[in-house]
Amino acid sequence: MSMETQDKSRGWLLREIKRRKVIRSCVVYVVLCWGAIQVADIIFPALEMGDSSAFRLFLIAAAAGFPVIVALAWFYNLSPEGIVRTTSFVERRVVDNVPPINDRRQLAMTNYFRKDEGEKADFSWIISAETGPLTGLSYGVTGPMVLGRAPDCDLVIVNPEISRHHARLELDEDNLYVEDMGSSNGTVVNGKMVVGRHPLRHKDEMRFHDIVFRVTESTSRAGKQASAMNETTLIKS
16 A cells, blocks of 8 residues: 555544544543542442452443443434434535426436426536535536535535545536636546546546536537528538
8 A cells, every 4th residue: 555545544543533533532431431430439448349349340340331431422413403424525415506497316217407497507518426425416517617626616515535626627608618626636538647628528537536416418509500501611611
């Protein structure tokens, strides 16, 4: 295992320990054990249990309970609703994303358009998540769009391998471009690492580590381009 991989693994572990509040649970457990030891130091002699063996068993039980507390803190969290299971990193979903125009997880639809007040929204380009926490969701690109892990991104991808500000999508005269923003794992289009501003085409595969998006040129835009080409051909004829 390379040093870079080890550093990423350690970074992920530290982030998860912080998010799951493992350290807080361990500190609370140590404080409770310390308080219990102080109480036992007073009560044991009164109950004629002042010999060292009883106190030693108490310490062993407290020490044995520590890894149990760590495991419980990793998988469960104490909330106002009670004890709930802590979701894994990739299971969490940020609700402030650009709203999807289609959700194939729930709707058996083949088009990528969402009806809004009786009219179809017109998008020149659409990106559809094929893997990762956004799988099944499609998004219309209407302007600059930043993709990354940070909450201030236009499209938040909650995955530890995604950089806070990973990549940017831009429209330029109805053409779509992607640009990596100095991410740790880079941006790949059709198997090739992106350097600088890279144009996207219909059905391109855009990959951020193991998160895959499929790029789709909308039917309305394709129809307009075909009409323009036909008009140009007629004029030349």
